[in-house]
Amino acid sequence: MEILIIDDDELIQLMVGELVNHTGNPYRTACDGIAALKKIEEKKPDIIISDIVMPKMDGFELCRRIKQDHNLKDIYFMVLTAKNSRTDKEKGFNIGADDYLVKPIIPWEFNLRLQAGIRIKKLQHEILELRQNKVITEMAGAVAHELNQPLTAVLGLIHFIKEDLKKYDNEEIYRYFLKLENQIQRIVNLIRKIQQIKRYEVKEYTRNTKIVDFEKASGSLSLEVQTNFISVVDDEQIMGEIFAEVLKEKRFIYKYFPNGKDALVEFRKNPPGLVFLDVNMPGMNGLEVLQQLRSFSPDSRVVIMSGFLEENEEKNLSDFGAADFLKKPFSMMTLERMIEDYNITHNQNNNS
Template structure:
């Protein structure tokens, strides 16, 4: 997982970056609130951010508030880092939109626990989103297959009837029957979709029916 670190103190920023990298995170480090805002807008992969309260440009709470006001496709977990530790300060930081709060000076065990908790929550939220996508796919697939099956059966019935009568266009009718059977197999496979697996298609993505069905 990628993490954004926004800290105006160069020694603190370097220490955070080195520590988080050691724990296996990919870190993007910036030195003020404006840079943090830009980094979070430019990258969809930055889903977890550790933000210092006191920074040039936008401070931590202001940045949290602005981020929460903007619609975002992926979930975002925000941790405010500050030397302020009064209850009113903690409340202000969380009310601004932060998910967690770490008071300076902090120890590495606490930092790791809070960052890992954020990662677990983001993972859970992403899993829930994937299940919601799958549910939507299944509902749409069921409706499409239901609507297709009846006309397919009618067309197939007429094709078979004409073939039995020795129609002069029997080759064309055989082709029609073959293609109808292919569509029937496709609807059957769609009905067996059990997971959400997409693949690139032109400039977008579509569900991979082969990989999504058992």
């Protein structure tokens, strides 16, 4: 808790400061209301302990200004004064003071009242955080829901257009659609982060503006994807050998893993740019691997491989975060085209 002590008597400042020190909270001092407002502008305190009779601006006027300011009115304002009349106390509370202490200071009483003020401020912070979390999670859920439907449709349409373009062998237009698909996939990944938002977290955007920090708010910071790293996760070793042959003349780092557990250990250190992931594996299946990978590397592009999925299951793969599906058995031409598509996107991103 940040505490601001305001009194034109330096001895009182020292005495109150010593009592505040016992609570373990930092404090600053000011000699009058004008000086206090400057200190508040520099850094907003949680609690103010202020005298009434001071030059330039007295404590009553300072309290009135603070309680009328939307950004400052939540400051806990404690009056500490020698003015002991009923009229003065009524005036103090009527303009917004939260507590009223009379000099001379009684240390044990001052300590109890200050501790009460600290408890109230902590409760205010907790209530505000709960409200902020509730608002942002409800908003995030609504935004993600409304955006998911049209984006799914757009990705589907792009896929159909790409398939048609293959018939006409128009590589230039095909690359434009591939780049468009990649950018939309980035939006999809952002929506996944929004869906995972658990609390209110912000970061500096401009000097006077803050924006929601999706990484912190979603509870997990994503790691930077190694776009030149391609991996295959399949319990059949022959699959690793096939991919090694296809990739041997391409400028990618390639690693094969026979199971999901070993793959995730490496992926947490070096998130891959592209993963070919088998579904049916012992121990941990491909969808479980995909779910864990998405928690720390939402930008990794994952292609699910299987020869056993039903048509409706294939359609639902995107819900798990898969970018594409490769049905076994597949031709080398299909595999090479898929890797070439990723290679084109990889080069475009490096050049942009």
